[in-house]
Amino acid sequence: MSLLDYFRSKKTTQTAQTAKERLQIIVAHERGQRNSPDYLPAMKQDIIDVIRRYVPIDSDQVTVNLDNKNDNLSVLELNITLPDDKR
Amino acid sequence: MAKVIVVTSGKGGVGKTTSSAAIGTGLAIKGFKTVIIDFDIGLRNLDLIMGCERRVVYDFVNVIKGEATLNQALIKDKRTPNLSILPASQTRDKDALNKEGVQKVLDDLAEAGFEYIVCDSPAGIETGAIMALYFADEAIVTTNPEVSSVRDSDRILGMLASKSQRAEQGKEPVKEHLLLTRYNPERVTRGDMLSVEDVLDILAIPLLGVIPESPAVLKASNSGSPVILDTESDAGLAYGDAVDRLIGEKVEFRFIEEEKKSLLRRLFGG
Numbered sequence: 001m002s003l004l005d006y007f008r009s010k011k012t013t014q015t016a017q018t019a020k021e022r023l024q025i026i027v028a029h030e031r032g033q034r035n036s037p038d039y040l041p042a043m044k045q046d047i048i049d050v051i052r053r054y055v056p057i058d059s060d061q062v063t064v065n066l067d068n069k070n071d072n073l074s075v076l077e078l079n080i081t082l083p084d085d086k087r
Numbered sequence: 088m089a090k091v092i093v094v095t096s097g098k099g100g101v102g103k104t105t106s107s108a109a110i111g112t113g114l115a116i117k118g119f120k121t122v123i124i125d126f127d128i129g130l131r132n133l134d135l136i137m138g139c140e141r142r143v144v145y146d147f148v149n150v151i152k153g154e155a156t157l158n159q160a161l162i163k164d165k166r167t168p169n170l171s172i173l174p175a176s177q178t179r180d181k182d183a184l185n186k187e188g189v190q191k192v193l194d195d196l197a198e199a200g201f202e203y204i205v206c207d208s209p210a211g212i213e214t215g216a217i218m219a220l221y222f223a224d225e226a227i228v229t230t231n232p233e234v235s236s237v238r239d240s241d242r243i244l245g246m247l248a249s250k251s252q253r254a255e256q257g258k259e260p261v262k263e264h265l266l267l268t269r270y271n272p273e274r275v276t277r278g279d280m281l282s283v284e285d286v287l288d289i290l291a292i293p294l295l296g297v298i299p300e301s302p303a304v305l306k307a308s309n310s311g312s313p314v315i316l317d318t319e320s321d322a323g324l325a326y327g328d329a330v331d332r333l334i335g336e337k338v339e340f341r342f343i344e345e346e347k348k349s350l351l352r353r354l355f356g357g
Contacts, residue, residue, distance in 0.1 A: 014278030015279050016280055019233075019234050020281060020288070023234055023238060024288075027237075027238060027289055031241070
C-alpha cells in the first residue's frame with residue numbers, strides 16, 4: 001500500500017461488513033425454517049384459500065410459523081392481517 | 088476403531104478435494120493408516136489431485152457391486168506410506184451409491200486396519216453428498232470467506248444435524264470443524280473480505296484451520312502432489328497445522344494476519 005492508498009482506502013466502503021450483515025439475516029431465517037416439515041408451504045396455501053372464500057386477502061398478509069419448542073411440543077402460529085372494513 | 092471424517096461444503100469449488108488430499112496425506116504422515124474415498128461419482132478428481140489417475144483400475148462402485156474386491160480397488164500412495172485412495176467411478180448412474188453398500192465398504196476398511204477414513208464429498212445436497220456424510224464421526228466443513236459458501240456451509244451443518252446416521256440414531260452428534268480456505272489477510276484488512284471472526288460468528292463451530300490463498304495450491308494440483316507435501320508453502324504448512332489440531336494437538340494459528348511491511352514499503356508501495 002503506498003502513501004496515497006493509505007489515505008484513499010479509508011473512504012472506500014467496507015463490503016465485508018455488508019456481507020456479514022446480510023449473511024446473519026439470511027442464515028437466521030433459514031435456520032428457523034430448517035426443521036419445518038415439507039408440507040408447510042402447501043398447508044399455508046390451503047389456509048389462505050379457505051380464508052379467501054370469506055375475506056379478500058393477499059398471500060403476504062398471512063404468516064405461518066411452526067415452532068418446535070421441544071420434542072413433544074410444536075406450536076403452529078398463524079398470523080392473518082384482515083383488511084380494514086370500509087363499508 | 089476407524090474414525091470416519093467427511094470433508095464437505097455444499098458449494099462446489101471451495102477446496103474439498105484439495106483439503107481431503109492434504110488432510111488424508113497429513114494423517115498418514117503422522118503414522119495413521121488412512122484411506123481417502125472419492126464420493127463424487129461421475130466426476131472423479133481425487134485421483135488427479137493425488138497423482139494416481141493412471142493407476143485406477145477398479146473403483147468404489149465396482150466394490151459396492153461386488154465386481155472387485157476392496158484390495159483390487161485400493162490404490163496405495165507411492166509417496167506416503169500408510170495411505171490409500173479409493174477412487175470414484177465415472178458412471179453416470181446417480182444411484183450407484185446406497186447406504187448398505189457404503190456401510191459394508193466402511194466396515195471392511197475398518198476391518199483391514201484403517202484408522203482414518205476420509206470421505207471426499209461431492210458438492211450439492213443430493214444422494215452423493217448425503218452418502219458421504221451419513222456415516223461420519225467428524226465433519227470438516229470447508230468454507231471460503233464469501234457469502235454463498237458460508238450460507239451453503241450452514242445448510243450442510245443442518246444436514247449433519249438431521250440427516251446423518253448419528254442424528255437418526257440419536258447418538259452423540261457429528262463433531263464439526265470449520266476449515267476456512269482461500270483466505271486473504273490483506274483483503275480482510277482492507278475490509279473487502281469476511282474475516283475469520285466474521286465466519287465463526289455466523290457458523291459458530293470450532294475452527295480447525297485457515298488456509299491462505301496461495302499459488303502453491305494450483306502448483307500442487309498441476310503436478311498431482313497434495314499441497315501439504317510442499318512444506319515451503321504457507322498453504323502446505325497451514326494444512327499441517329490443521330492435521331495437528333484434528334488429532335487433538337493445540338497449535339497457534341498462522342497466516343491469518345497481514346504480513347508486516349517495513350515503513351519504507353508501506354510509504355512507497357511494493
